[in-house]
Amino acid sequence: xxxxxxxxxxxxxxxxxxxxxxxxxxxxxxxxxxxxxxxxxxxxxxxxxxxxxxxxxxxxxxxxxxxxxxxxxxxxxxxxxxxxxxxxxxxxxxxxxxxxxxxxxxxxxxxxxxxxxxxxxxxxxxxxxxxxxxxxxxxxxxxxxxxxxxxxxxxxxxxxxxxxxxxxxxxxxxxxxxxxxxxxxxxxxxxxxxxxxxxxxxxxxxxxxxxxxxxxxxxxxxxxxxxxxxxxxx
Ligand code: 13P
Numbered sequence: 001x002x003x004x005x006x007x008x009x010x011x012x013x014x015x016x017x018x019x020x021x022x023x024x025x026x027x028x029x030x031x032x033x034x035x036x037x038x039x040x041x042x043x044x045x046x047x048x049x050x051x052x053x054x055x056x057x058x059x060x061x062x063x064x065x066x067x068x069x070x071x072x073x074x075x076x077x078x079x080x081x082x083x084x085x086x087x088x089x090x091x092x093x094x095x096x097x098x099x100x101x102x103x104x105x106x107x108x109x110x111x112x113x114x115x116x117x118x119x120x121x122x123x124x125x126x127x128x129x130x131x132x133x134x135x136x137x138x139x140x141x142x143x144x145x146x147x148x149x150x151x152x153x154x155x156x157x158x159x160x161x162x163x164x165x166x167x168x169x170x171x172x173x174x175x176x177x178x179x180x181x182x183x184x185x186x187x188x189x190x191x192x193x194x195x196x197x198x199x200x201x202x203x204x205x206x207x208x209x210x211x212x213x214x215x216x217x218x219x220x221x222x223x224x225x226x227x228x229x230x231x232x233x234x
Contacts, residue, residue: 001205001232002155002189002212004037004119005219006059006087007044016044022222024050027229034232035212037085037119042073045081055117057085060093063103063110075114085117087214089143091161095125105146117153119191119214126162137181154188157214163194165217170194172207179209198224202231 011019020038027036028051036054048056062072078086088107093099111118122143124136140158148154158178163170170178170192179190192204193214201213212232219225 002035002037002191003225003229003232004157004191004212004214005039005225006090006193006214006216007038007040007220008059008092008216009041010220011040011044013044013046016040017046017048019222019225020048020050020054020056023225023229024048024054026222026226027051027054030230030233032229032233034229036229039085039087042077045078045083047081055085056081056083057087057117057119058083059087059090061086061107061111063107075110083116085119086111087119087121087157089121091121091123091159091164094143095161101143101145104143108147112148112151112153115153117155118151119155119157120147121157121159121193121214123159123161123164123194129160129162133177133181136178140178140182149186149188151188154186155191155211156182156186156188157191157193158182159193159214165195167195169196169200169204172203175204175210176207179207183209196228198227198231201228202234205232 038056039059062069064074066074066076089104122140124139128135128139160170175192189211191212191214196213196215197218
């Protein structure tokens with residue numbers, strides 16, 4: 001099971017460090033064998049001295065080692081902190097920051113060349129969801145254009161746009177159906193994301209083909225995130 005926290009644009013360097021240490025202590029004390037991922041802001045990245053099952057990764061990067069890309073972070077800057085897991089294709093990057101499928105695929109190929117674990121996010125907006133499952137899958141497969149599904153360090157996160165940060169979680173049946181369709185072509189771990197909370201994470205993790213969750217809002221308090229990690233153990 002993979003339990004991941006996406007901080008988005010939240011937490012400071014200080015509170016990120018406290019969060020990581022709390023989670024680390026919790027996982028160690030309870031001897032939990034859960035793959036934990038934490039994606040803080042780029043400014044709060046650091047060489048955290050954490051146990052092997054916890055990885056601190058990057059929410060974003062520009063597909064370059066270094067160079068002249070004002071305001072961007074390249075691999076040289078991530079490497080400094082030993083980052084070896086990244087998010088790519090998150091709905092906020094695609095829809096709010098208008099990142100194209102082409103740039104997303106470029107990032108994917110770059111991260112693959114660097115041998116990074118990639119949590120590749122896909123998901124449909126509301127108007128596609130109301131058109132039914134075939135429309136959802138057509139939309140989602142389009143988001144995989146140029147993406148190597150056989151990459152050994154690929155993790156896929158299905159995050160319906162309308163469920164992100166809205167409090168509206170997809171129904172267990174909807175999640176199950178999409179994961180099942182993804183599973184027909186993808187053998188890698190499949191996560192669900194979108195209004196996952198302490199009180200629904202247990203049920204979501206029981207869904208067939210669900211190998212974990214990617215959580216935003218409800219994971220930003222370390223105590224709550226630890227409860228979710230514990231739920232994965234059960
Ligand atoms: P919320 O958990 O806040 O809905 O966000 C989900 C998400 O975008 C995780 O990447």
